[in-house]
Amino acid sequence: MAKSHYDWKDGPAKLEQHSVAKHNLLRSYLSAYFPTLVSSPHQEELRLTIVDGFAGGGAYTHNTTGELILGSPFICLQAAEEAEARINHSERIKKVRFNVDYIFVEKSRDAANHLAKTVNEQGYGLRVGKDVQLLQGDFNTHADNIIEHVHKKTPRSGRSIFVLDQYGYTQVPMSLLAKIFQALPRAEVILTFNVDSFNSYASDKSERSPLENIGLPNVFQGRSLQDIKNNERDWRAYIQSQLYPHIVRSAGSRFHTPFFIRSAKGHGDFWLLHLSMHQKARDVMTEVHWEHSNTFIHYGGEGLDMFKIGYITSADERFTQQGKLGYTFDDDARKRTEEKLHLDIPRLIYANEDGQSFETLHATTCNDSPATARIYKGVLGSLAKQGEIDIVSPDGRHKTSANQIKDEDRILPPRQRKLFT
Numbered sequence: 001m002a003k004s005h006y007d008w009k010d011g012p013a014k015l016e017q018h019s020v021a022k023h024n025l026l027r028s029y030l031s032a033y034f035p036t037l038v039s040s041p042h043q044e045e046l047r048l049t050i051v052d053g054f055a056g057g058g059a060y061t062h063n064t065t066g067e068l069i070l071g072s073p074f075i076c077l078q079a080a081e082e083a084e085a086r087i088n089h090s091e092r093i094k095k096v097r098f099n100v101d102y103i104f105v106e107k108s109r110d111a112a113n114h115l116a117k118t119v120n121e122q123g124y125g126l127r128v129g130k131d132v133q134l135l136q137g138d139f140n141t142h143a144d145n146i147i148e149h150v151h152k153k154t155p156r157s158g159r160s161i162f163v164l165d166q167y168g169y170t171q172v173p174m175s176l177l178a179k180i181f182q183a184l185p186r187a188e189v190i191l192t193f194n195v196d197s198f199n200s201y202a203s204d205k206s207e208r209s210p211l212e213n214i215g216l217p218n219v220f221q222g223r224s225l226q227d228i229k230n231n232e233r234d235w236r237a238y239i240q241s242q243l244y245p246h247i248v249r250s251a252g253s254r255f256h257t258p259f260f261i262r263s264a265k266g267h268g269d270f271w272l273l274h275l276s277m278h279q280k281a282r283d284v285m286t287e288v289h290w291e292h293s294n295t296f297i298h299y300g301g302e303g304l305d306m307f308k309i310g311y312i313t314s315a316d317e318r319f320t321q322q323g324k325l326g327y328t329f330d331d332d333a334r335k336r337t338e339e340k341l342h343l344d345i346p347r348l349i350y351a352n353e354d355g356q357s358f359e360t361l362h363a364t365t366c367n368d369s370p371a372t373a374r375i376y377k378g379v380l381g382s383l384a385k386q387g388e389i390d391i392v393s394p395d396g397r398h399k400t401s402a403n404q405i406k407d408e409d410r411i412l413p414p415r416q417r418k419l420f421t
């Protein structure tokens, strides 16, 4: 399990650095997410449930500065307040009412008590039992009632975000993720998975592995983790590429990002998975990874097939060769991604003379790429200018500018190409 756990018995816990990175990501994601829920100037209400399933004790002291830092439940509350103020700016005629419920679950009694105290101290006490629910106990035990609550609030969409910031990786069974996505079509999950905890279990064939216990049997085809660590060039890359497909298949979510939070050593031991049913949600999260460049690290390729065997190079090797870690969503990573997409996209488009819409191209490839829709569009615009592809709108207009590309535009092999092939 995780090497050190937070302790709220005698006041705020000491904050660990990876939590700062998680908090920053959550804040940025929610900030970018709320505007996507307000599609029209006439919209009057926004309905959403935010579930923090592993909520913690609500407050930390920074281990060097001693500063008080609020935990994930307050990031959720404050992100909504800020978004509400921003969306309802003075020029907006019809104001949007934020109808958001917050459900915070915490198993440890000390942590739950500390969270309740912090909720009061931060001025949210009167909202408890109304839009803010504090539940003490195991998230798994409360999950059915929470899903039911979301379903009642938003019967058609089930719009909800589940922040599942577990210790280690054994607290969230795949069957629970599957239940969430089956019941709630617009649910999203942000799941922490501490792969460093893999260190502490030697895979012994006579014992059920912790992965098996959460519904992920035989992920490594009988290989022990020790064997993987001893023999794979980069064991994190191997785990990312092998485990990711198993998790998303078991969870049944359609769109995902599988990147690591970098630790002080430069490596990523905290794996952060974003699972959703909607490509826009995936894209918003990918944008946030780029916005927080150098906070995240990716152990695969840069094009449309990021886990294809052979792409994976050792992060250590990249470190020594380039004086810095390889794929950290920085300018260098962006340049390499653009170059690779320049090669990968035409190959895909030329396979079918009828082409495909931008929406389909993005939806069918984004799970296997670190690129955002914006990067795709930049590359498509430049390919169209070079005559490598055609981009045609439903009314027959040809486009070459990235920011004019719309979901319904078709991306086709160029017409001239047909004459010569």
Ligand SMILES: C[S@@+](CC[C@H](N)C(=O)[O-])C[C@H]1O[C@@H](n2cnc3c(N)ncnc32)[C@H](O)[C@@H]1O
Binding pocket: 006, 019, 022, 053, 054, 055, 056, 057, 058, 070, 071, 072, 073, 105, 106, 107, 108, 111, 137, 138, 139, 140, 165, 166, 167, 171
């Ligand atoms: C990594 S900490 C959460 C930190 C918090 N999300 C934040 O960013 O401020 C994990 C928390 O989950 C709690 N926990 C562990 N197992 C749990 C379970 N099965 N259900 C709910 N909470 C659990 C732990 O007591 C701990 O407070």
